[in-house]
Amino acid sequence: MKILSTAAVCALLLVPIASPSEADDRANDSVRWATIIGIEQAGNKVDGITGGGQPWSTRGGEVHVKLIDGTVEFEVRGLVLAGGNAIGTPDAVTQVKGTLVCGPGSATPVVIDTPLVPLSPQGNAQLEGSFSSSTASCSATDVAFLVRTAGGAWIANGSVRVP
Numbered sequence: 493m494k495i496l497s498t499a500a501v502c503a504l505l506l507v508p509i510a511s512p513s514e515a516d517d518r519a520n521d522s523v524r525w526a527t528i529i530g531i532e533q534a535g536n537k538v539d540g541i542t543g544g545g546q547p548w549s550t551r552g553g554e555v556h557v558k559l560i561d562g563t564v565e566f567e568v569r570g571l572v573l574a575g576g577n578a579i580g581t582p583d584a585v586t587q588v589k590g591t592l593v594c595g596p597g598s599a600t601p602v603v604i605d606t607p608l609v610p611l612s613p614q615g616n617a618q619l620e621g622s623f624s625s626s627t628a629s630c631s632a633t634d635v636a637f638l639v640r641t642a643g644g645a646w647i648a649n650g651s652v653r654v655p
Contacts, residue, residue, distance in 0.1 A: 499510040501652070521560040525650030528553030528568045528639060534575070534601040536603055539593050539601045539637060544647040555637050555650040557592060558632055562627040564619065566590050568639055571615035571648055582615050591638040591646065592623060596632035602630065 509530065530548030551570030557563070571588070573579050587608040594602040604623045611617045617639075637650030 500593050514529075516592075521558060521632065523557050523559065523635055523637075524654045525555040525637055526652040526654045527650075528555065528566070528571075528648050530571065530574060530648045532648060538636060538646060538649075539596050539603065541591070541593070541603070541638065541640070541644065544641065544645040545633045546576045546608070547574040548572065548647040550648055553648075555590070557627065557637070559627045559630050559632060562604075562623045562625075564590055564592075564621060565616040566606075566624060566637070566639075566650075567616075568648060569616050571611065571617065571639065582611050582613065585612055585641050585647070587642045588617050588639050588647070589642070590619060590623075591640050592627060592630065593636040594627070595634050596636045605632075605640075607621065614636075 528550050530550045531543045532547050533543065534546050535543050549572060550568055553566065553568035555564070555566040572581055573583055588611045589608045590606040592604045594604070604625050604627055606619055606621060606623055609617050610617045638646040639648035640646045
């Protein structure tokens with residue numbers, strides 16, 4: 493029993509422990525949204541980016557962005573129109589992109605896009621990749637994530653930021 497206890501203590505000592513400042517640095521380099529929701533108010537603007545002409549809904553999704561190197565993973569499920577004659581479908585929208593808005597509402601917001609990815613007829617899309625330009629100057633505490641059509645209108649957004 494004593495040998496087992498000694499082995500357990502030794503194993504714990506080998507586990508790297510991050511200092512509080514290192515943990516804070518990693519937290520500031522990464523931002524996550526627990527879900528993605530559709531635009532509720534058609535035409536709503538975020539830093540000059542106009543929302544779609546109809547409300548949209550989703551079954552969910554998630555977003556993870558590493559600001560230090562610009563990598564992004566996002567998935568949206570069931571992104572469909574919530575109004576109009578094509579309700580319950582993505583209608584003619586067959587591609588979407590993720591957009592990071594750094595400093596939304598500031599005098600100098602920065603808008604950075606991902607490449608376009610396919611949107612299935614069921615409203616599903618996902619991307620594991622990078623943004624088109626550097627995100628290193630963005631702050632994890634002052635950033636928004638939008639899902640946009642190929643034409644540029646935003647139709648969904650990252651919601652419920654998590655550590």
